Every structure is written in structure tokens, then in C-alpha cells.
Amino acid sequence: QVQLVESGGGLVQAGDSLTVSCAASGRTFSTAAMAWFRQAPGKDREFVAAIAFSLNGGRTNYADSVKGRFTISRDNDKNTVYLQMNSLNAEDTAVYYCAAVADFTTSMKTQAYDSWGQGTQVTVSS
Numbered sequence: 001q002v003q004l005v006e007s008g009g010g011l012v013q014a015g016d017s018l019t020v021s022c023a024a025s026g027r028t029f030s031t032a033a034m035a036w037f038r039q040a041p042g043k044d045r046e047f048v049a050a051i052a053f054s055l056n057g058g059r060t061n062y063a064d065s066v067k068g069r070f071t072i073s074r075d076n077d078k079n080t081v082y083l084q085m086n087s088l089n090a091e092d093t094a095v096y097y098c099a100a101v102a103d104f105t106t107s108m109k110t111q112a113y114d115s116w117g118q119g120t121q122v123t124v125s126s
Helices: none
Strands: 003-007 008-014 018-025 033-039 046-051 060-062 071-077 080-085 094-099 122-126
Touching: 003 094, 018 033, 018 094, 018 122, 033 071, 033 080, 046 071, 046 080, 060 071
Parallel strands: 008 122
Antiparallel strands: 003 018, 018 080, 033 046, 033 094, 046 060, 071 080, 094 122
């Protein structure tokens, strides 16, 4: 498994941009698929974005609700995955979780991932 620590959350205004980061420890980061999920109060955890590991082409996958606004990327030298979020709106308010699995996947399902961070709060005021 990979140990994950998210950072970069905060309070922003609608229309602003914010980048959250996820630092990973463990030698398997470069061969792990990475993903971001989010959970708003009273709602289920939902998929945001995923990125395959580089040897698998580094392909990405996005939820329809964030496509064109959010970008997932990874820096294997820094063992870090990023989620750049643009044009934020109140519906993006949630705790954002980083997830990982040593597998060929960009799955949208929470059960596909076996390592999770503690989350970072993103609040968008309208």
C-alpha cells in the first residue's frame, strides 16, 4: 500500500482556482494509479479524477461534472499527485480525498482503490 497525505485545501470564492496536492510515501508510487474523490456533507463519496501510472501511458479520467475545469497530474520524482481546480463553484465544496492502487486502472469506483488519505477540505463561497 501507499501512504497518502493531502494538502492545499481552503476557502475560496466562486470562480477562483485552487490546487490540492497529495504526497505519497512508499516505493510503489510510480506504478500506482492515483485518483481524487470528494465527499460533501450528507452525500456519498464521488469520483473526481484519476490518472494511470506513467508506464501505462498516464491516461486520465474525469467525472463529467469537472471535465474541462479540473486537471489531474502527477510528478513521480516528487511522489505527488495534483488536482488543479478552475472555475470553482459552490457545488465543488467537499472534503477531497486522494486514493491509490497498484493496478492498471482509472476506475471511478471507490472499491477499486486500497489506499486513502485523510482528506482536505475545499469550501467555495458563492
